[in-house]
Amino acid sequence: MEQIKIVIAGPRGRMGQEAVKLVNETEHFTLSAVIDKINDGEWFQDQVRTYTNPEQCFAETSPDVLIDLTTPEVGKIHTKLALEHGVRPVVGTTGFQEEDLQELRKLAEEKGIGAIIAPNFAIGAVLMMKFAKMAARYFPDVEIIEMHHDKKLDAPSGTGIKTAEMIYEVRGNKKQGHPEEKETIKGARGGEWNGIHIHSVRLPGLVAHQEVLFGGDGQTLKIRHDSYNRASFMSGVKLSVETVMKIDTLVYGLENIIE
Numbered sequence: 001m002e003q004i005k006i007v008i009a010g011p012r013g014r015m016g017q018e019a020v021k022l023v024n025e026t027e028h029f030t031l032s033a034v035i036d037k038i039n040d041g042e043w044f045q046d047q048v049r050t051y052t053n054p055e056q057c058f059a060e061t062s063p064d065v066l067i068d069l070t071t072p073e074v075g076k077i078h079t080k081l082a083l084e085h086g087v088r089p090v091v092g093t094t095g096f097q098e099e100d101l102q103e104l105r106k107l108a109e110e111k112g113i114g115a116i117i118a119p120n121f122a123i124g125a126v127l128m129m130k131f132a133k134m135a136a137r138y139f140p141d142v143e144i145i146e147m148h149h150d151k152k153l154d155a156p157s158g159t160g161i162k163t164a165e166m167i168y169e170v171r172g173n174k175k176q177g178h179p180e181e182k183e184t185i186k187g188a189r190g191g192e193w194n195g196i197h198i199h200s201v202r203l204p205g206l207v208a209h210q211e212v213l214f215g216g217d218g219q220t221l222k223i224r225h226d227s228y229n230r231a232s233f234m235s236g237v238k239l240s241v242e243t244v245m246k247i248d249t250l251v252y253g254l255e256n257i258i259e
C-alpha cells in the first residue's frame, strides 16, 4: 500500500496524542512533522520536526494530509492554508460555522483535492446521529443533551450541531414546548437552532457523551452514545485519512463516507 505522509497539528493535545500514536502504529502512514504553537524546530518525540509556522511546514515537508486537532480559530486557519498548499485536510477540530464550511468547500473544489471535516470520528456517534435522523420522521419533538469534559472550548459541541442539522433535514423547523413558555433563568431551555433545543453539560469526569431525547404521545425514545476515551475516535481518523486521498471535494461528516 502506498505511504501517506501526514502532518499533525495539535500533537500535545488529548486528541493529538492519540493521533500521533495512530499514525506511528499504522504501516502505511508516515508522520512527516507536527505543527505546534511552541518549540519551533525541536524534534517531536525524537522523530520529526516541530513547526510553529504551518506554511513553512507544508512547503518543507510536502505532506499528503494534515490532521488538525487544535482549536476552532486555529483549525480554520490551518485548514485553509493546507488547501492552498495542496495538502488534504482531515479536520476533527470543532466550532466551524456554515460560512467557514462554504469557503473551504469552494477552495477544495478550486484546488481539486479532498477535505474531510468530521465533528465526530467515533463510529457509534455517527450511528447515533443517523438513528436520530431516522427517528425524527416519527418523533418530531426532540431535544439534544450533549455532555463533555470541562476543558472543552466550544458549546454546543460539533456533534450536537451536526445532529440538529441531520434532524432538521427530515423534520424542518418546529416550535416545541408551550407557545407561551418563558425562561425565568436565561438559558434554561438550552440553545435553540431551527426549533431544536441543545443542552450543553460540562463536568470533570466526562469525556464525550450525547443523548437525543424524543417525545411522543405517552412515550419517549432515547438514543445515546458514550465515548469513554479518545481511542474511540481513531478508527474514524484512519478511515478519513485513507478516504481523503481518493476524493476531490469537501465532505462534512463521517456519515457521508461510511457505508
Ligand SMILES: NC(=O)C1=CN([C@@H]2O[C@H](COP(=O)(O)OP(=O)(O)OC[C@H]3O[C@@H](n4cnc5c(N)ncnc54)[C@H](OP(=O)(O)O)[C@@H]3O)[C@@H](O)[C@H]2O)C=CC1
Pocket (backbone or CB within 6 Å): 009, 010, 011, 012, 013, 014, 015, 016, 035, 036, 037, 069, 070, 071, 072, 074, 091, 092, 093, 094, 095, 118, 119, 120, 121, 122, 233
Ligand atoms: N471530531 C472528533 O471526533 C473530535 C473532535 N475533537 C475536537 O478536537 C479539538 C481538540 O480537542 P482536544 O484534543 O480535546 O483539545 P486539547 O486542548 O487537548 O488540544 C488542542 C491542542 O492544540 C494546541 N494548539 C493551540 N494552538 C495551536 C497552534 N496555533 N498550533 C498548533 N497547535 C495548537 C494546544 O496547545 P496548548 O494546550 O499549549 O494551548 C493543544 O495541545 C477540539 O476542537 C475538539 O472539539 C475532540 C475529540 C473528538
Ligand SMILES: O=C(O)C1=N[C@H](C(=O)O)C[C@H](O)C1
Pocket (backbone or CB within 6 Å): 094, 119, 120, 121, 148, 149, 152, 153, 156, 157, 158, 159, 160, 207, 208, 209
Ligand atoms: O471536545 C471534545 O472532546 C469532543 N468534541 C467533538 C464535538 O464537539 O462534538 C467530538 C466529541 O464529542 C468530543
